[in-house]
Amino acid sequence: MVHETPYVTAPPTVEHTRPAAAATLLALMHAQGEVERLSEREQLLSSLLVSVNAVLWAVDWESRRVLYVSPAYERVFGRSAGLLLADHREWRNSIHPEDLDYAEHSLHRVLEHGAVEDREYRIITADGQIRWLSDKCYINQQAEPGEPVIVVGMAEDITEKKQLELELHRLATTDALTQSSNRRHFFECANQAFDSACAQGAPLAFLLLDIDDFKEVNDTYGHLEGDQVLRRIAESGRGVLRRGDLFGRIGGEEFAAVLPGCAPEMALQVAERLGKEIQQLTFSYDGQDFNVTISQGLANLSEQDSTLDSLFARADAAMYEAKRLGKNRVVAG
CATH class of the missing domain: 3.30.70.270 (Reverse transcriptase/Diguanylate cyclase domain)
Known part of the structure; x- marks a missing residue:
């Protein structure tokens, strides 16, 4: 009787496993590098946003939900960014009563023109100070049809500039x-x-x-x-x-x-x-x-x-x- 030896797969040799392990290791190292680079970019972006004095913001126009507000908001307005993200009316409530109608109407002009770059109005900070803002607003042009309209803006504190203008006007008149x-x-x-x-x-x-x-x-x-x-x-x-x-x-x-x-x-x-x-x-x-x-x-x-x-x-x-x-x-x- 002829005895057949069962087929047994030979264990992979070092020569066989080395390329696969190396490829996996390289992939892991590449992924880790990407994560580190992303983390570095996020840290860089975060530090840049912290250092920018202007308030960067984004609002979903339909729902009026504040999607983003930069750290400068708390420095300029003296109010919690968390409260604003929870309720968009926090921004509206900060506007000086004499400038409220203008601020709201000029914001609506963004839908007609795509951008409004000459908005200047006053706000009242949490501690009662009056500050002047120059607020430039734009519609996000990258939105696809049917997607929400996102209005983004940059509000800059121009109080010192306005005070200088008023003083120059007073001196001239x-x-x-x-x-x-x-x-x-x-x-x-x-x-x-x-x-x-x-x-x-x-x-x-x-x-x-x-x-x-x-x-x-x-x-x-x-x-x-x-x-x-x-x-x-x-x-x-x-x-x-x-x-x-x-x-x-x-x-x-x-x-x-x-x-x-x-x-x-x-x-x-x-x-x-x-x-x-x-x-x-x-x-x-x-x-x-x-x-x-x-x-x-x-x-x-x-x-x-x-x-x-x-x-x-x-x-x-x-x-x-x-x-x-x-x-x-x-x-x-």
């Missing part, structure tokens, strides 16, 4: 001594008020006032005391005039006011009250008290006034008539 409008700014605003009154057929009054014998004040008490007189008259003017009235220093001792929507009778009452208020001011120099008075010229808008210059000229002539008649009075021209 304000009389340094009296903190009233300077001549150029006053007449710019006055011309706008004049055009608006003419277009609407509304009343308008122009009041011109000059300090009586101001040269004697400077000669007798000195220019420092004269400056104090100018400052306090400016304070009285701003205090007596109504909200929306314009007031400015347009010359050395000459001030002017424009009263939009003010009928002639009311304008005369305002001028008389201002004259009495200034006459009651008391100044003291080296133990000696003194007072000042003003002469005022009042002109009310009429059909003959085609420009502000004509209204100003009538007020100027009326003011000089008040001087001629003995000062310390109002003359309507």
Whole structure:
């Protein structure tokens, strides 16, 4: 009988196993390297996002769900990012009430234009500070049809820039001594008020006032005391005039006011009250008290006034008539 030896697979030799093990090892090393590189990139991205001062954000437009907000949110807003991710209204509730309508309407313009790059509005931080933001918004153009519309944005804190702009504007439009409008700014605003009154057929009054014998004040008490007189008259003017009235220093001792929507009778009452208020001011120099008075010229808008210059000229002539008649009075021209 022939005995058959069962077929037995020979164990793999070292030569057979070495390539497979090496390939596996290389694959594992490659995978580990990819993981490490991904981790390094994530760490780099995370550190970059932490260092960026602008607030990066992304919102699902349909659900209004905040998908992402960068670490700068907590620094700028002083609020928890977790609360914002849980409820998008946290951002809306931070916006200054006066800017809320603008902020919401401008955000909706993103759907029409694809991007809005000129949004500037104020927020109120958790500790009550008011900050200015420049918020640029875009629609994610990579979204496929039927996919959610994702609006992404970058909100930058521009508070310092805005404060500088406001200060430069104040310096350009304000009389340094009296903190009233300077001549150029006053007449710019006055011309706008004049055009608006003419277009609407509304009343308008122009009041011109000059300090009586101001040269004697400077000669007798000195220019420092004269400056104090100018400052306090400016304070009285701003205090007596109504909200929306314009007031400015347009010359050395000459001030002017424009009263939009003010009928002639009311304008005369305002001028008389201002004259009495200034006459009651008391100044003291080296133990000696003194007072000042003003002469005022009042002109009310009429059909003959085609420009502000004509209204100003009538007020100027009326003011000089008040001087001629003995000062310390109002003359309507």
